[in-house]
Amino acid sequence: MRPLFSITTLAILLMPLAAIAGTDYTVSQKGKKFRPSEISINVGDSIIFVNDDKTRHNVYSKSTGLEFKIKKQKPGDRNTISFDRAGAAEVRCAIHPKMKLVITISE
Numbered sequence: 001m002r003p004l005f006s007i008t009t010l011a012i013l014l015m016p017l018a019a020i021a022g023t024d025y026t027v028s029q030k031g032k033k034f035r036p037s038e039i040s041i042n043v044g045d046s047i048i049f050v051n052d053d054k055t056r057h058n059v060y061s062k063s064t065g066l067e068f069k070i071k072k073q074k075p076g077d078r079n080t081i082s083f084d085r086a087g088a089a090e091v092r093c094a095i096h097p098k099m100k101l102v103i104t105i106s107e
């Protein structure tokens with residue numbers, strides 16, 4: 001008797017689940033800069049903000065529909081933000097006004 005689902009069929013059926021789970025990207029804050037300073041992701045993906053500096057950061061976005069606020073982030077801390085809609089988010093640091101990250105989120 002043939003198995004009901006082949007491995008290939010199973011892989012195809014499970015693929016949408018992987019898409020829903022999304023991809024995690026890491027953005028470092030080092031030397032009072034975001035690294036990278038621009039990143040393109042897809043809806044459902046997440047960004048892990050890591051403070052690799054010896055100073056605190058305070059990352060936020062006020063971009064419409066894509067607002068978030070990590071608040072005070074100590075050296076070594078990591079915070080994950082997921083993005084569930086398309087658009088462009090400008091990310092700044094409340095402590096260091098020169099810091100800027102642009103996230104482009106596609107469908």
Ligand SMILES: [Cu+2]
Nearest residue numbers: 057093095096
């Ligand atoms: Cu900062």
